[in-house]
Structure formats: C-alpha cells, structure tokens
Amino acid sequence: MILELIKQPWPWYISGLIIASIMVALLFFGKSFGFSSNLRTICSMMGAGKKVRFFDFNWKTQKWNLFFLVGAVIGGCIASTFLASNAPLNLSKSTIADLARLGIQFDGGLNPSQLFDFKSLASVKVISLLLFGGILVGFGSRYAGGCTSGHAISGLSNLQLPSLVAVIGFFIGGLIMTHLLFPILF
Amino acid sequence: MKFIKYIFTGIVFGIVMAKSEAMSWFRIQEMFRFQSFHMYGIIGTAVVFGVIAVFIIKKTGIKDLNGQPVKFQNKDKSWRKYIIGGTIFGLGWALTGACPGPIFVGIGYGYLGMAVVAIGALTGTYLYGVVKDKLPH
Numbered sequence: 001m002i003l004e005l006i007k008q009p010w011p012w013y014i015s016g017l018i019i020a021s022i023m024v025a026l027l028f029f030g031k032s033f034g035f036s037s038n039l040r041t042i043c044s045m046m047g048a049g050k051k052v053r054f055f056d057f058n059w060k061t062q063k064w065n066l067f068f069l070v071g072a073v074i075g076g077c078i079a080s081t082f083l084a085s086n087a088p089l090n091l092s093k094s095t096i097a098d099l100a101r102l103g104i105q106f107d108g109g110l111n112p113s114q115l116f117d118f119k120s121l122a123s124v125k126v127i128s129l130l131l132f133g134g135i136l137v138g139f140g141s142r143y144a145g146g147c148t149s150g151h152a153i154s155g156l157s158n159l160q161l162p163s164l165v166a167v168i169g170f171f172i173g174g175l176i177m178t179h180l181l182f183p184i185l186f
Numbered sequence: 187m188k189f190i191k192y193i194f195t196g197i198v199f200g201i202v203m204a205k206s207e208a209m210s211w212f213r214i215q216e217m218f219r220f221q222s223f224h225m226y227g228i229i230g231t232a233v234v235f236g237v238i239a240v241f242i243i244k245k246t247g248i249k250d251l252n253g254q255p256v257k258f259q260n261k262d263k264s265w266r267k268y269i270i271g272g273t274i275f276g277l278g279w280a281l282t283g284a285c286p287g288p289i290f291v292g293i294g295y296g297y298l299g300m301a302v303v304a305i306g307a308l309t310g311t312y313l314y315g316v317v318k319d320k321l322p323h
Contacts, residue, residue: 006205012224015206016231022199023232024239029191030250032259035287039311054315067192068199069290075200076209076294083205091212092221099215110210111283111292116299129281130299134289134306135313136278141286142314143271143321145261148285151272152229155261157236162261162268169272170279171218177280178218185281 007085023153031064034150036141038062038069102186129185136173144169200291209291211283218280267323278310 023033040055041062049056088108096106104112113120120126141147144166146155152170155163203209208228217225242248243256250256261268279285282303284292289307292300 010202010206012206012227013231015202015208015228016233017235018198018202019228019232020235020239022195022202023236024243025191025195027243027256027258028250029195030252030254030257032257035285036311039286039307040315042308043312043315048312048315052312052315054318055312064189064192067189068196071193071196071198072200072203072287072290073196073294074193075197075202076204076291077200077296078197079201079204079291080295083201089207089210089212092216095212095216095219095221098219098221099212106212110204110207110212110295111297111299112211115211116292116297118298121298121302126299127302130302131306131309133278133281134303134308135310136274136306137282137284137286137289137303138278138307138310138312139314140271140273140275140278140310141307142311144268144275145271147275147287148229148279149287151261151268153232153236154259156233157240158258158260159237159240160261162264165265165268166272166275169269170276172269173273173276173278174214174218174280175276176273177277178215181277181281 003083007083009085009087009090019153020157023149023157026068029064032150033154034146035065035069035072036138036147036150038065039138040142041066102182104186140173199287200294203288203291204295209284209288209295214280214283264323267321270322282306 026033041059044055044057044059089110091106099106105114107113115126151163151166206228207213213225216222248256284303286307289300289303293304
C-alpha cells in the first residue's frame with residue numbers, strides 16, 4: 001500500500017518540505033546544504049591543487065559532502081528501480097508542442113532519450129551540447145559561489161540578498177538559453 | 187560510520203529529486219517557459235519552510251549535534267559575481283536540464299548522458315579556478 005503510494009509522482013509541496021528538511025538536517029550536523037562545492041572538492045582530490053591555487057585546500061574537510069553525493073547517486077538508482085512508476089510524466093501540453101517544434105520529442109520519461117540515452121552519445125552534436133552545458137553549469141556555479149541548493153535554498157532561507165541576485169542570474173541565463181539559443185542550437 | 191548520516195540524507199535527496207521530477211529536463215523547460223507551476227511550487231515551498239526553520243533556529247538558539255550553535259554562512263557582499271556567474275549557470279541549467287545535484291541523481295537513475303554533463307561540470311569548475319583572478323567579482 002505505502003509502497004504503491006510512494007511510487008506515484010510526489011506533489012510539489014511534499015518535495016519542497018523534504019528539501020527544506022534536508023537543509024535543516026545538514027545544519028544540525030554542523031554543515032551547510034550546497035551541492036556544487038563537491039565539484040571543486042573532486043578537482044582538488046584529483047590533484048588540481050598542484051597547479052591551481054583555487055584547488056589547493058584540504059579537501060578531506062569536505063568528505064561529508066562527497067558522501068552526500070554518493071547518497072544522491074544511490075537515491076537516483078533506488079528511484080528508477082524499486083520506486084519507478086509506469087505513468088508518463090504529466091508535462092504541460094504547450095511545453096510538449098514547443099519542444100516538438102524544436103525537434104525534441106516528449107516520450108513520457110524524465111529526460112529526452114534523444115539527448116541522454118546511451119545510443120544518443122554516438123552523435124557528436126549531442127556530446128558537444130552536453131559537455132558545453134556541463135561546462136557552463138560548473139563554471140557558473142563556482143563563479144556565483146553556489147548553485148540551486150546553496151543559493152536558492154540555503155541562501156534565500158537565510159535571507160541573503162546576494163543569493164537573490166544569483167537566483168535572478170539563474171533565471172536570466174535560463175530564459176536566454178530557452179527562448180533565444182534553443183532555436184539556434186536545436 | 188560517522189558518515190552514514192550524510193549518505194542517508196543524500197539518498198533522501200536523490201529520491202525526492204527523482205520522484206518529484208525536479209531532476210527532469212522536461213520540467214526545467216516547462217519552468218523556463220512558464221507553462222506549469224510545478225517547479226515554482228517546489229522551490230517556493232522549500233524556501234518558505236526554509237525561512238521559517240532558519241528563523242526558529244536563530245530565535246531559539248538550538249544547538250547542533252556537536253553542541254555548537256548552528257552556523258549560518260553569510261554570502262560575500264558583492265553583486266557582479268552573483269549576476270554574471272548566475273547567468274552563466276542558468277544557461278547551462280536550461281541546456282542540460284540539471285543543476286549539480288540532479289546531474290548525479292541522473293547518473294544513478296541511469297541516464298548515461300548525465301555522466302558527460304558531469305565531466306563538463308568538472309571541467310567548467312577547473313576552468314573557473316584557472317581564470318578566477320582575471321574575472322570581475
């Protein structure tokens with residue numbers, strides 16, 4: 001019974017409540033919720049500190065966050081196996097139509113298979129778009145000093161004006177990409 | 187063993203990102219096209235509950251697990267790095283449909299393309315470290 005309920009898509013207010021609880025849990029552990037720091041930690045772990053000062057710090061103090069990352073991977077795996085639902089994603093009809101015009105098919109999944117499936121990685125265009133997008137995410141989150149978790153959740157909850165500026169930036173970038181660059185890229 | 191609580195919290199994070207579809211590329215597109223309330227609902231409730239929780243923690247002075255006062259990090263006072271860095275991040279968020287957390291949740295979910303995005307994100311972070319001192323902050 002309960003498992004059947006959990007397998008259904010979760011409503012937004014349950015999601016928001018749990019995300020806030022995760023932030024509070026980490027505060028109680030004496031840490032702070034911010035995922036993108038892990039990217040800097042991994043660079044440092046791989047020895048980037050020998051060449052670039054920004055990565056020359058004791059990454060071991062950030063080990064707890066790497067464990068959080070490992071948990072996130074496991075969580076994704078649990079969701080797609082034990083907690084998967086067969087119902088297609090309830091995406092807005094206008095989004096489906098807009099994307100179809102760009103040649104991106106909605107197939108009911110979380111992500112378009114033409115971009116994220118193993119088979120699509122044979123396309124140079126797909127690989128380049130994913131790599132380029134990833135570079136923007138990594139560069140931008142470090143430049144802004146945080147991502148959605150660090151700024152939109154932790155920062156706004158603590159009424160930090162800089163975080164509001166960062167979130168406004170997230171939206172400026174997202175709107176430019178979606179409305180101006182997608183028609184060129186796709 | 188002291189790290190098990192972080193793994194557990196991470197698992198909860200991964201499941202909630204997947205089950206509430208916050209890690210969905212399609213949902214992020216819907217958000218940037220203002221065609222559904224879903225993502226705004228998620229971020230909005232998280233912030234409302236977050237503000238209330240932080241307020242209560244500060245008012246009551248509750249201690250953390252180590253008996254220390256709960257630490258809050260104040261962000262550096264500046265605006266350039268937030269607006270420029272934030273915009274660059276937003277471009278990537280819309281293109282890949284994922285911020286750093288969901289990139290890794292997506293890998294666990296079985297989307298191999300997210301591994302490519304992760305390599306990109308590490309490269310981008312490294313590049314920032316290289317050019318950091320030349321950028322306006």
